[in-house]
Amino acid sequence: MTNLLAARTQMAISLGFHIVFAEIGIGMPLMMVLAEWRGARTGDRQYLELARRWAKGVAILFAVGAVSGTVLSFELGLLWPGFMKFAGPVVGVPFSLEGFAFFTEAIFLGVYLYAWDRISARAHLLAGLIVAGSGAASAVFVVMVNAWMNTPTGVTMAGGTIAAVDPIAGMMSPAAFPQALHMVLAAYASTGLFVAGVHAYMLLRGAAPAFHRRALAIALMVGAPAAVLQPLSGDISARLVARTQPAKLAALEGQFATERGAPLRIGGVPDEASATTRYALEIPHGLSLLAYHAWDAEVKGLDAFPRDDWPPVAPVHVSFQVMVGLGTLMALVALWAGWAAWRRRDLARERALLVALAVTAPFGFLATEVGWTVTELGRQPWVVQGLLRTADAVTPMPGLVVPLTVFTLLYVMLGAVVVALMAAMVRETGGPESI
Template identity: 45%
Template sequence: MAFSLGWHIVLACFGVAFPAMIYVVHRRGLVREDSVALGLAKRWATVSAILFAIGAVSGTVLSFEMGLLWPGLMGRYGDVLGLPFALEGLSFFIEAIFLGIYLYGWGRMPPRRHLAMLIPMGVAGVVGTFCVVSVNAWMNNPTGFRIVDGEVTDVEPWRAMFNDGAVLQFAHMWVGAFMVVGFIVSGVYAAGVLRGRHDAHHRLGFTVPFVFATVAALMQPVIGHILGMRVHDSQPAKLAAFELATTTESPAPLRLGGVLVDGEVRWALDIPRLGSIIARNSLTAPVPGLDSVPVHDRPPVNITHLAFQTMVGIGTLLALAVVVFWLMRWRRHDLLGNRWFLRFAVVAGPLAVLALECGWIATEVGRQPWTVWQVLRTEDAASTSTGLWWSYAGVLLVYLGMTVGAVVVLRSMTRRWRAGAESIAAPYGPGASPVDQAQREHDRGGR
């Protein structure tokens, strides 16, 4: 499940953030009659279609895994979780429908109506993501049901879906999606500039997603701080693992790095009081220690701590980088001419992906040994089938095939675009007007 989710989550980010970026460049192209912006919209829409198709496959695998790998969860709490999963499926179909209309609407619809097709497509991606994240938030904040004589009763699906952690956890993921997509897409064009392509296409292709990434990178620390403070009340064991706190301390230091070896913290740099400030928004408030948690209820501390600190460290680095870029631009220093900045912009995308993965690792591993916090233990939720290794091998092969296929297709499209193709030749494809299609059919008839 970890492998499948870790692979799929990157594609899910594009479903959340990419429509907004396409909307901006498409609208710019219409309002300013900017052919460069319209060209970007066409190319990004084509890439979005490829990623959506692959994400549909990986998302289907995940839906099967929920039942196959977690019978103790879905068998018992399926009624509680059914609503968000159903709405996510509906959102997926709406997103697919409007993506199709947008892709094949070039030259066939009034321009502004065509542009408007991106709005329901983007909204559906956001709603679908909220539904999935709300399920995970429910696992951290279970509510909307009662257990009577071992049976789940009095189910309130809407209360479960809009649980106490849903909005904040979704906000964290939503902003993270814009960081991932913004830095990945801008990094692609930064790589082009590094190779000498200093044209308007590459400058606009870098700037638009980088602006989105900038806003997200500056918002994320604030949302993460609020979410982190809430962890103290809802999951103190997770907070203790985040902070590598073996005992309750007041005021608590911030420990940079370090691991827990035989119950002792080693190789950590302690910064006095900063732990209380960050975790509790106070100079003196205590941070709970692992000694307040029974041994059998403690999460894997080192994995949780290092994943959390990697996420925070990368997020801080990216936030500082965007501040430096815009300060330098304000002082009329164009960093797009600086090769060191461009190299950093290229690696910023993979760094954002790593931060996203580490954030989910910290969230999921930090909740252990519970699948549903203090309600259902992981050992009771997970499948005990001995044939799971075969299905895991099958999933690896499927995902490897999809990865190779995506790389091959995207590189092929890139080469054709670089060779001067305005659009990818495909029946009724993006940019292919009815006149173009009639001409192709005529040519085929002549042959």
């Protein structure tokens, strides 16, 4: 394994690990606040119990998210000193703002988790709202950095280095809004539908139905609308990629040849050697319509770019297909749940819906992982699109396979512990006596 590949793998594992906890940190506080608010309004103790039980899990998940986020901020320098030297003056500004948002989140999470009996119910609810808001703000600021890496603005180049910067313009890069929207919706959809799936499963097993019915309702309130809106946000993102990163779009769609009226490929296996995508179901003119909203729009294929600037086509295309597939299924299940709720049916008795929710529970986190793979691998071989190659950003330190091994083992161990602890917490709600 080359040093560059080891560094990329370590960064991918660190991000892939952290992103799940980051999403939970955005989604769960909103759900806890909704449960607490309903409990306060209706005087229904079960909702308050629900908020407390969720909070117990969040205490663990947030701590793991905070420390794995710290790892990332250090890894920027440990693995990519070339990137930090190059881009620090631009990406540092959104990172600084993210620092403040994270600070606010940590302060009020401490209040939320530990001060149930020390402050008024109203102040407690407000603390939860601040956690939910600052969590989402953190995500927006961090995604601004990634958006800048995809569509860099606010820099004037001279001889391979940045001659002048405008950090505000850097924050407002073209990809900033579409990516931030996509990420925040992903956080609500993934967390909401995952939690809904867990409680649906408990309802199927017949455990404490009054408690789990309330939990399911709150989780769907957060997850379902986000899952339905996500395909629209995906359309905005894809059209932007078509405009600003045509090589990435070509890889996403397995489009090797430049053509007018390009088809949309569903499935398929791109082969870089023969420059063809085989076994795909092709919908004529579909890609031109989706990417440019025009029947005969020209879509640039990979043949329009030097071979050195191609992203790895097959993994990007397959990841993209998987993301779209998972997202579509999530949106359908969310619509089903919405329809059943609108018909005023008792969701806890809709067994087919409960089964669908339980089966699709992990889809959001999986879609996030492959979606993140799409945006990161699709930008290769660049770390900053068109300006800095990933190979020029990596640390000169040899032997990076050692830290890669250490951090991989660390995250595997942490992941296993977290899953075991969460499973035990859920099982605790199984007995009819427990709640």
